[in-house]
Amino acid sequence: MSTISYLNAVPDSRRQAAARPYATARAAVLHTISQPPLSTFQPNQMIFCEGDPATHIFEIAEGIVRLCRLLPDGRRAITGFLYPGDLTGISATLRHAFTAEAVTPVKLRRHARSHFEAAASRSPELSQRLFGIMRDEMSAALDQLLLLGRKTAHERVASFLLVVARRASGIRTRSQVDLPMTRLDIADHLGLTLETVSRAFAKFKNDGLIALPTPHTVILLRPDLLCQLAGEDEGDEEADRQPQRVAAWAH
Amino acid sequence: MSTISYLNAVPDSRRQAAARPYATARAAVLHTISQPPLSTFQPNQMIFCEGDPATHIFEIAEGIVRLCRLLPDGRRAITGFLYPGDLTGISATLRHAFTAEAVTPVKLRRHARSHFEAAASRSPELSQRLFGIMRDEMSAALDQLLLLGRKTAHERVASFLLVVARRASGIRTRSQVDLPMTRLDIADHLGLTLETVSRAFAKFKNDGLIALPTPHTVILLRPDLLCQLAGEDEGDEEADRQPQRVAAWAH
DNA sequence: CGTTGAATTGATACTGGTCAATTCTAGTGG
DNA sequence: CCACTAGAATTGACCAGTATCAATTCAACG
Numbered sequence: 051m052s053t054i055s056y057l058n059a060v061p062d063s064r065r066q067a068a069a070r071p072y073a074t075a076r077a078a079v080l081h082t083i084s085q086p087p088l089s090t091f092q093p094n095q096m097i098f099c100e101g102d103p104a105t106h107i108f109e110i111a112e113g114i115v116r117l118c119r120l121l122p123d124g125r126r127a128i129t130g131f132l133y134p135g136d137l138t139g140i141s142a143t144l145r146h147a148f149t150a151e152a153v154t155p156v157k158l159r160r161h162a163r164s165h166f167e168a169a170a171s172r173s174p175e176l177s178q179r180l181f182g183i184m185r186d187e188m189s190a191a192l193d194q195l196l197l198l199g200r201k202t203a204h205e206r207v208a209s210f211l212l213v214v215a216r217r218a219s220g221i222r223t224r225s226q227v228d229l230p231m232t233r234l235d236i237a238d239h240l241g242l243t244l245e246t247v248s249r250a251f252a253k254f255k256n257d258g259l260i261a262l263p264t265p266h267t268v269i270l271l272r273p274d275l276l277c278q279l280a281g282e283d284e285g286d287e288e289a290d291r292q293p294q295r296v297a298a299w300a301h
Numbered sequence: 302m303s304t305i306s307y308l309n310a311v312p313d314s315r316r317q318a319a320a321r322p323y324a325t326a327r328a329a330v331l332h333t334i335s336q337p338p339l340s341t342f343q344p345n346q347m348i349f350c351e352g353d354p355a356t357h358i359f360e361i362a363e364g365i366v367r368l369c370r371l372l373p374d375g376r377r378a379i380t381g382f383l384y385p386g387d388l389t390g391i392s393a394t395l396r397h398a399f400t401a402e403a404v405t406p407v408k409l410r411r412h413a414r415s416h417f418e419a420a421a422s423r424s425p426e427l428s429q430r431l432f433g434i435m436r437d438e439m440s441a442a443l444d445q446l447l448l449l450g451r452k453t454a455h456e457r458v459a460s461f462l463l464v465v466a467r468r469a470s471g472i473r474t475r476s477q478v479d480l481p482m483t484r485l486d487i488a489d490h491l492g493l494t495l496e497t498v499s500r501a502f503a504k505f506k507n508d509g510l511i512a513l514p515t516p517h518t519v520i521l522l523r524p525d526l527l528c529q530l531a532g533e534d535e536g537d538e539e540a541d542r543q544p545q546r547v548a549a550w551a552h
Numbered sequence: 553c554g555t556t557g558a559a560t561t562g563a564t565a566c567t568g569g570t571c572a573a574t575t576c577t578a579g580t581g582g
Numbered sequence: 583c584c585a586c587t588a589g590a591a592t593t594g595a596c597c598a599g600t601a602t603c604a605a606t607t608c609a610a611c612g
Contacts, residue, residue, distance in 0.1 A: 555610100556609100560605100560608080561604100562603100562606095563604085564602080564604105565601080566602090567600085567601085569596100569597080569599085570596085570597075571595090572595085573594080573595105574592080576589105576590080577589090577591085578587100579589105580585105582585085
């Protein structure tokens with residue numbers, strides 16, 4: 051907690067980044083169940099805490115959320131960021147495995163776990179999707195393990211930019227990317243310091259790989275080179291990675 | 302791949318470590334289904350490869366397996382080790398997300414995914430357990446993210462020793478721990494070099510925290526201090542970590 | 553405009569990596 | 583049973599990539 055306990059303002063430009071129409075891709079499944087009212091959170095406000103009883107599942111309607119784990123002395127790892135349409139709390143059972151905090155102003159729906167599980171046991175499609183979400187989460191976690199364990203600072207930052215670009219836009223290589231989170235958030239996600247993140251951005255800018263119209267807007271000028279730098283083999287790895295859909299299991 | 306492609310011998314002392322009666326805790330569920338014959342693998346032999354079609358689920362009967370992800374240039378992250386009784390391939394659907402290789406001589410059962418899924422859809426308990434296994438995997442991955450992102454070399458090695466001690470023995474603080482994997486495997490799991498791992502062991506030994514009768518046997522002399530070093534706060538760390546509790550979700 | 557937190561940039565320190573040599577271990581063959 | 587050998591582990595010297603500490607600069611809101 052030492053790093054963030056205040057509730058301060060976030061620039062308007064960053065608020066806008068939160069209200070993107072990406073959403074609903076995943077959450078759509080839920081809307082067949084019920085539509086709880088929206089809860090609102092201010093930037094840096096805690097949504098739920100590691101260790102809290104996991105009574106609800108959360109569906110992000112608007113804004114960006116960070117998921118963190120902390121060491122007793124306050125060192126922080128951000129295990130991931132949530133975007134509109136994302137769900138969290140699915141893989142928890144008794145207690146949450148991480149803390150969730152709003153990065154930008156957030157609106158979300160809380161689905162009671164009991165309702166949720168009842169619905170899942172009735173709908174094979176729903177439980178199917180839940181498995182799919184858990185798989186995606188696991189896959190992202192494995193990518194992150196490789197990033198943290200074996201990539202250099204520059205490679206980590208390049209990887210991050212590409213992940214955010216793909217996720218926030220849906221389109222594979224949209225040139226303009228919003229970074230609603232701070233340099234410290236990025237650093238805690240990449241296992242670096244905020245200075246190192248800043249220097250990596252500066253270098254990419256000097257090398258002509260990106261442009262930084264504002265600190266929270268990146269334009270990918272050479273996504274190809276970034277891909278190479280990130281050690282992702284830019285090719286069409288996605289192409290065959292998720293042509294997914296297997297029969298089904300879990301009733 | 303570049304690091305290991307030969308099939309060499311493993312000391313007999315390490316073979317024994319593999320044949321531990323831990324097992325079956327998790328695999329027990331499966332035995333209600335069927336009992337395929339055992340397949341055998343030599344040390345460093347590949348069991349399946351990242352990207353392979355995930356047609357089977359594997360149940361380790363004997364021996365130790367490592368799960369790796371590789372960067373194009375050969376840098377390797379070991380995302381985890383499997384012990385007797387562990388399953389893998391559950392969270393994969395179309396293709397495996399990592400490579401699995403034998404560390405010691407391994408015996409395992411291959412369960413056809415189709416059978417498996419059929420059984421899961423018939424048995425709520427089974428699919429329930431599968432969810433549980435996936436949760437455990439995710440929880441371990443999150444721990445590892447914190448370790449790789451924010452712990453020092455010494456902290457990582459201390460954490461590793463404790464995890465292995467708990468897992469291999471089941472008992473919380475069994476003093477003698479076998480390390481069937483090499484220093485390089487440990488290093489690739491902890492995001493370090495083998496030299497750094499070796500130096501950490503040497504330091505712990507000098508400081509009286511552990512004894513090293515052989516390079517593959519560790520005795521935890523002061524598990525309490527190791528715990529502290531690992532940043533696990535053995536006790537009730539949660540206590541003062543989150544004194545706060547925002548009213549939060551008053552929508 | 554003024555103010556405050558965020559971001560950038562610079563100087564320096566230090567952890568852990570790299571390269572290299574030596575020792576150890578365990579399996580092999582006499 | 584004991585030397586022999588190959589790979590593993592240890593240890594040392596040195597170096598590089600990041601972290602740390604510190605000072606500006608910048609951006610956005612009041």
